[in-house]
Amino acid sequence: MIPYGRQLLDEDDIAAVAQVLRSDWLTTGPLVAEFEAAVAEVAGAAHGVAVSNGTAALHAAVFALGIGPGDEVVVPPMTFAATANAVVYQGARPVFADVDPGTLLLDPESAAACITPRTRAIIGVDYAGQPCHWDALRVLAGKHGLALVADACHALGAADQGRPVGALADITVFSFHPVKHVTTGEGGMAVTGDPRLAARMRLFRSHGIESDFRQREQKGSWFYEMTELGYNYRLTDIQCALGVSQMRKLPRFLARRREVAAVYDAAFAARPVVAPLARRTGAEHAYHLYVVQMPDRDAAFVRLREAGVGVNVHYVPVHLHPYYRRTFGTGPGLCPVAEAAYERILSLPLHQGLSDADAARVVEAVLASAGSLGGTNTP
Numbered sequence: 001m002i003p004y005g006r007q008l009l010d011e012d013d014i015a016a017v018a019q020v021l022r023s024d025w026l027t028t029g030p031l032v033a034e035f036e037a038a039v040a041e042v043a044g045a046a047h048g049v050a051v052s053n054g055t056a057a058l059h060a061a062v063f064a065l066g067i068g069p070g071d072e073v074v075v076p077p078m079t080f081a082a083t084a085n086a087v088v089y090q091g092a093r094p095v096f097a098d099v100d101p102g103t104l105l106l107d108p109e110s111a112a113a114c115i116t117p118r119t120r121a122i123i124g125v126d127y128a129g130q131p132c133h134w135d136a137l138r139v140l141a142g143k144h145g146l147a148l149v150a151d152a153c154h155a156l157g158a159a160d161q162g163r164p165v166g167a168l169a170d171i172t173v174f175s176f177h178p179v180k181h182v183t184t185g186e187g188g189m190a191v192t193g194d195p196r197l198a199a200r201m202r203l204f205r206s207h208g209i210e211s212d213f214r215q216r217e218q219k220g221s222w223f224y225e226m227t228e229l230g231y232n233y234r235l236t237d238i239q240c241a242l243g244v245s246q247m248r249k250l251p252r253f254l255a256r257r258r259e260v261a262a263v264y265d266a267a268f269a270a271r272p273v274v275a276p277l278a279r280r281t282g283a284e285h286a287y288h289l290y291v292v293q294m295p296d297r298d299a300a301f302v303r304l305r306e307a308g309v310g311v312n313v314h315y316v317p318v319h320l321h322p323y324y325r326r327t328f329g330t331g332p333g334l335c336p337v338a339e340a341a342y343e344r345i346l347s348l349p350l351h352q353g354l355s356d357a358d359a360a361r362v363v364e365a366v367l368a369s370a371g372s373l374g375g376t377n378t379p
């Protein structure tokens with residue numbers, strides 16, 4: 001089966017990890033800062049805070065913005081559940097705004113319609129690897145005094161009108177899960193231009209305690225104080241060594257993902273029954289996912305899996321999950337565009353290790369599946 005996503009590791013990565021295993025610091029040591037600097041630089045942000053996964057990074061962002069009970073945060077439904085869960089962790093309420101039908105990115109007009117006196121922030125998701133309509137969201141945020149968080153777990157290396165993805169929102173979040181652009185096994189990072197927000201997220205990732213063990217060792221002191229309720233969301237030096245090594249390959253990984261996407265684009269251009277998502281002009285896409293919309297998606301899913309093509313569906317709209325229905329009274333009809341898209345979307349295999357032969361096999365299988373679906377693309 002050709003997987004929809006997977007990591008690409010080589011001997012350099014393995015050597016980098018082995019070196020840490022022979023050093024003094026297995027967890028918070030010098031590699032954490034090195035990895036933070038590498039990601040923050042690519043993201044175009046002054047500060048990076050490495051944490052144990054992308055979900056923890058979202059949680060840290062919501063905490064740092066001071067969001068809590070009684071507050072509302074606007075989120076899109078076309079995302080992984082973690083985007084909304086992070087809001088719930090802090091006792092606030094996620095409010096689902098719909099996406100636009102072409103790109104499936106948060107629709108700024110729908111977001112505007114969701115704003116109430118309780119709204120504190122908007123979390124935009126750079127779905128599939130394409131930056132959201134950040135300019136429109138920034139105007140909206142400015143008008144209502146809201147913070148902007150970018151869930152850019154799909155979009156490391158993306159840019160909008162030449163501005164890198166970490167420079168578009170107040171806090172931007174990445175994941176280093178093995179299917180993402182670079183991996184640390186599990187891992188995440190929040191980047192920001194605001195030193196105050198960075199300091200709050202650093203505090204949050206380590207129990208709300210201001211110093212860490214290494215800093216106290218170096219100062220020869222045992223004293224510390226816990227000033228906030230934080231978590232143990234630290235990322236290890238072992239993982240950060242892998243991250244630093246992987247970050248060196250990011251330009252190559254992005255180039256390969258864009259190459260495969262171009263092969264798919266060319267193959268489907270003449271077959272409107274397979275409709276890739278729309279691209280925003282001026283956006284540099286990072287292609288975490290290559291999503292097409294197809295009629296009779298469920299049949300296509302089964303047929304492609306049978307043909308050894310590991311397609312997937314991203315995502316079940318978050319507001320349709322039983323937890324959200326039960327807890328927040330959400331359900332069908334709340335976000336009709338996302339719900340209609342959900343019936344038709346399919347993620348094709350896309351990762352840096354995908355060979356030309358695999359890409360050709362994917363194309364062939366998708367076209368064969370579309371052919372047997374009758375060649376129309378009307379819902």
Ligand SMILES: *Cc1c(COP(=O)(O)O)cnc(C)c1O
Pocket residue numbers: 053054055056079080082083125151153154175176177186187188
């Ligand atoms: C991967 C992902 C996350 C969560 O990241 P983890 O590292 O798995 O916790 C959050 N949001 C989106 C959109 C993601 O794709």
